Amino acid sequence: MKQTPGRPGRRPGRAPSLTRDAVADAALAEGVAVFSMPGVAARLGVSHSTLYRYVDSRDDLVRAAIERAAARTDWPPADLPWRELLTAFADAVWAACDASPGLAEVLLTTPAAPRVMVDRLGGYGVALVRAGLS
Numbered sequence: 001m002k003q004t005p006g007r008p009g010r011r012p013g014r015a016p017s018l019t020r021d022a023v024a025d026a027a028l029a030e031g032v033a034v035f036s037m038p039g040v041a042a043r044l045g046v047s048h049s050t051l052y053r054y055v056d057s058r059d060d061l062v063r064a065a066i067e068r069a070a071a072r073t074d075w076p077p078a079d080l081p082w083r084e085l086l087t088a089f090a091d092a093v094w095a096a097c098d099a100s101p102g103l104a105e106v107l108l109t110t111p112a113a114p115r116v117m118v119d120r121l122g123g124y125g126v127a128l129v130r131a132g133l134s
Contacts (some may be wrong), residue, residue, distance in 0.1 A: 018044060020054045024064035032065045033102025041105060062106060063114050069100045070116045078127040 026043045027035045037058055041048045055061040073096040076088030085096040107117070128134075 003027070004081065018046065018050070018054060020064055020066060023051055023054045023061065024068040027061050027065040028069060028100045028103075031102040032069070032100055033105040035061075062110065065100075066103070066106065066110070067116045069096050069103055070114070070120065072096070072099070075120060077102060078123050080127075082128055082131040082133060085127060113123045 003121055023040065023044065026040045030036075030039050030043060038048050040061070041051055051061070055064055073092050075092050076085060078085065080088060085088075096106075107113075113121075
């Protein structure tokens with residue numbers, strides 16, 4: 001590989017491709033409840049149509065943004081005592097919503113919960129039932 005002076009390891013030419021995660025991160029930065037596709041594209045320095053290589057629609061981008069926010073959240077382990085689990089879960093949700101403006105609104109208004117949230121809540125539900133709560 002030929003290296004460009006001053007930039008070891010980088011080839012000259014086209015910048016690396018975007019990823020779905022990068023597009024989702026841009027939507028989170030714009031505000032997940034209020035972003036526009038043109039605004040996300042401008043933030044990324046690409047055309048509006050480029051986004052559709054990574055997401056199918058605005059709704060798909062909202063789901064991807066929720067998944068990214070969930071992936072960045074420090075969730076408590078499900079094996080905590082139930083009171084600690086509920087407190088730690090509430091703290092984790094609060095921190096996620098605080099870090100991503102508009103996330104709370106989107107979580108409350110999205111018709112179908114994203115799979116990542118269903119799985120997370122299901123795991124906690126099982127732990128709470130095992131603790132004798134139902």
